[in-house]
Amino acid sequence: MFNHKTGRRAILVFSFLLLTVLGFSQVRxxxxxxxxxxxxxxxxxxxxxxxxxxxxxxAIQSPYYINFANPxxxxxxxxxxxxxxxxxxxxxxxxxxxxxSQQSMYGSLAHLLFGFPITRWxxxxxxxxxxxxxxxxxxxxxxxxxxxxxxxxxxGTGGINQAYLGSSFSVTKHLSLGFNLIYxxxxxxxxxxxxxxxxxxxxVNSNLENRIKVSDLSVNFGAQYKVPLKNDLSLIAGLxxxxxxxxxxxxxxxxxxxxxxxxxxxxxxxxxxxxxxxxGTILIPAFIGAGLVLExxxxxxxxxxxxxxxxxKFRIFDYPDSLENSFEIxxxxxxxxxxxxxxxxxxxxxFRAGARYTQLPLVFRKQQINEFGISFGFxxxxxxxxxxxxxxFEFGSRGTTAEDLVQENFIKFNFGxxxxxxxxIRKRYK
Numbered sequence: 001m002f003n004h005k006t007g008r009r010a011i012l013v014f015s016f017l018l019l020t021v022l023g024f025s026q027v028r029x030x031x032x033x034x035x036x037x038x039x040x041x042x043x044x045x046x047x048x049x050x051x052x053x054x055x056x057x058x059a060i061q062s063p064y065y066i067n068f069a070n071p072x073x074x075x076x077x078x079x080x081x082x083x084x085x086x087x088x089x090x091x092x093x094x095x096x097x098x099x100x101s102q103q104s105m106y107g108s109l110a111h112l113l114f115g116f117p118i119t120r121w122x123x124x125x126x127x128x129x130x131x132x133x134x135x136x137x138x139x140x141x142x143x144x145x146x147x148x149x150x151x152x153x154x155x156g157t158g159g160i161n162q163a164y165l166g167s168s169f170s171v172t173k174h175l176s177l178g179f180n181l182i183y184x185x186x187x188x189x190x191x192x193x194x195x196x197x198x199x200x201x202x203x204v205n206s207n208l209e210n211r212i213k214v215s216d217l218s219v220n221f222g223a224q225y226k227v228p229l230k231n232d233l234s235l236i237a238g239l240x241x242x243x244x245x246x247x248x249x250x251x252x253x254x255x256x257x258x259x260x261x262x263x264x265x266x267x268x269x270x271x272x273x274x275x276x277x278x279x280g281t282i283l284i285p286a287f288i289g290a291g292l293v294l295e296x297x298x299x300x301x302x303x304x305x306x307x308x309x310x311x312x313k314f315r316i317f318d319y320p321d322s323l324e325n326s327f328e329i330x331x332x333x334x335x336x337x338x339x340x341x342x343x344x345x346x347x348x349x350x351f352r353a354g355a356r357y358t359q360l361p362l363v364f365r366k367q368q369i370n371e372f373g374i375s376f377g378f379x380x381x382x383x384x385x386x387x388x389x390x391x392x393f394e395f396g397s398r399g400t401t402a403e404d405l406v407q408e409n410f411i412k413f414n415f416g417x418x419x420x421x422x423x424x425i426r427k428r429y430k
Contacts, residue, residue, distance in 0.1 A: 029133040029159075030093055030104035032406050033362055033369060033399060037314055037321050038282065039134035039159050039188065043069075043307070044330070044356065044373075046111060046129060048087045048414045052377025052392035053332030054354020056303040058291025059238030061176075061224055064386060065418050066113040066125055069289075070222035070240045071178030074115060074123040074168035080422055083115040085127075087390065087416025094409045098401055106135070110414055121170040126163075133159040134188050148198025151262070153191075160186040160214050168222075178222045184247055188212045195262055204257045204269055212316075214282065216247040233296050240289040244313070246281040251317060253278065280317035285310040298340075302333035311361035323361040324368070330356040332375070350379040350388070365403040372396055377414075386420040 034040045044055035046068045057069035061076035066085050077083065087110040094103050113127035138154040163185070168178030190210045196203040220242035227235045253275040260266045287309045295301030307330075311323040332354020337347040354375045362369040373396030379388040392414040399407045 029091070029106060029135040030095075030137075031133075031398070031408060032095070032136045032138050033360065033408075034132075034134045035136050035138070035154060035156055035190075036362060037132075037311070037316075037323055038284070039132040039156075041132050042130045043328070047085065047113075048110065048377065048390040048392045048416050049334075049352070049379065049418070051394065051414060052352040052354065052375050052390075053303070053334060054330040054356045054373070054375055055328075056291060056293070056305045056330045056332045056354060057238075058222075058240050058289045058305045058307075059224060059236040059293040059303055060291075060301075061226065061236055061238075061293075064388070064420055066115045066127070068111070068113060068125065068127065068129065068164065068166070068180065070224060070238050071125070071166040071180045071220070072168050072176045072222035072224040072238070074125050074166060074178055075170050075176035075224070077115050077117055077123040079117045079120050081117070082421050083113075084419040084421075085111065085113040085115070085416070087111055087414055089412065089414050091410055091412045095406055096401065096409075097406050098404055110416065118167075122167060124165070124167045126165045128161065128163045131160040131162045131184060131186075134190070135159075147196060147203065149196075151195040151197060153193045153195070155191045155193075156189060158186060158188045160184055160188070174226050174228075176224050176226075180220050180222075182218045182220065183216075184218060185215050187214070193261065197262070204259060205261055206255065206257050206272070208255045209253070211252045212282075213250045213252075214247055215249075216245075218242070218245045218247070218284075220287070231296075233294065236293045236295070238289075238291045238293070240287075242284075242287045244286045245284045247284060249280055249282050249317070251278045251280060252276060278317070281315070282317075283313060283315040285313040298336060300333065300335045303331070305330040309361075314361070322363070324363050326359050326361040328356060328358040330354065345381075348381050350381075352377040352379075352392075360398075364405055367400055367403050367405060369399050369405075371398040373412075379418075388418050388420075389415070390418060391415050 044051055049065050050057050057067055060067045061073040063076050063078045067073040089110040090107040092105045111129040115125040117123050134156045136156045140152045142150045162182050164180045164182045166180035168176050170176050192208040194206045222240045224238045255272040257269040258266050289307035291305035293301055293303035307328045309326050311326050314323045334350055334352040336350050341347040356373050358371040360369045373394045375394040377392035379390050381388050394412040397409045401407045
């Protein structure tokens with residue numbers, strides 16, 4: 001039965017996570033590759049537990065944590081439990097090219113999720129988490145015989161978030177189906193400034209600001225089939241998919257000229273173009289994913305996923321962004337030495353590891369931009385409870401230094417808590 005002590009604990013944990021996030025910058029990422037499309041997707045960061053196993057999620061089903069990636073997994077919730085799951089991401093990135101190298105660090109709320117039963121055959125979940133991140137600041141230098149040096153600065157901030165309400169249904173003893181109704185919201189800010197440091201008397205600097213606000217609903221679907229095997233083993237097959245979605249958006253566009261900048265004060269000169277509000281759409285292409293998991297519940301599991309998305313069809317206000325199709329392969333697992341051990345706390349801990357390879361939808365100078373990560377993690381059980389503190393680490397790289405491109409080496413550290421409480425038990429009095 002839910003009690004005041006548990007409620008205070010949940011509030012304290014949530015407040016701690018919120019204050020931690022507010023202590024960081026609002027920019028959640030620093031990557032030149034977030035300049036394209038809707039930014040870098042956060043598909044593998046739905047849950048610290050899952051991201052510690054390489055991000056496998058299509059066939060994962062558990063009564064102890066929430067798997068937003070496949071809504072059919074909510075059927076795994078216990079019929080008398082309430083689950084609260086929250087986490088914070090931090091990332092240290094080293095960006096390098098053939099000439100320079102620099103570091104950046106950011107932190108953000110990873111997710112805030114709730115899961116609970118409605119009936120024995122219907123379970124629900126809701127929450128808030130990021131969908132994509134935009135964060136970059138790039139300066140390119142060009143030379144011309146007539147003009148001299150030209151410096152172009154590209155800067156971007158923001159991203160898209162998602163709030164969802166999902167449900168799963170146990171169709172048969174082994175088959176579950178589910179859906180997530182998702183509300184996408186957020187603002188992507190992109191700026192471009194052009195400077196003429198060698199021709200100030202002839203040319204004036206120009207500034208272009210483009211803000212796109214997203215606000216729309218979408219639905220994704222999932223299915224899982226669980227087959228009991230001998231020796232308390234289970235095999236779970238999972239499928240996730242989302243149809244092509246045209247998200248409604250509004251764009252504010254302004255172009256002007258100015259003097260100064262690059263360390264000096266800027267002086268506005270003239271407005272060249274201004275569109276206060278333009279309605280349009282952002283076409284997010286269809287997505288499909290599949291996975292398999294072999295597990296011995298409360299002891300170990302291993303799994304693998306494959307995802308594909310047709311980004312060639314991406315359009316933003318009816319314009320393509322030179323994106324290619326993308327795919328991702330993920331493998332991982334977890335191990336619990338003895339979940340019911342009375343003598344050893346360490347044997348009740350959960351240990352996780354995994355790896356992933358992603359072909360991003362970005363191609364520059366005939367170089368496909370790929371991403372690779374190796375992850376580790378563990379959970380610390382709370383005393384006399386099924387709740388856990390969760391910790392995850394990932395070491396990876398994105399991009400390449402070939403053809404004068406940028407390679408990003410990153411270290412991610414994620415931490416959070418999963419509160420598992422009995423809320424729906426009626427007390428009996430003698």
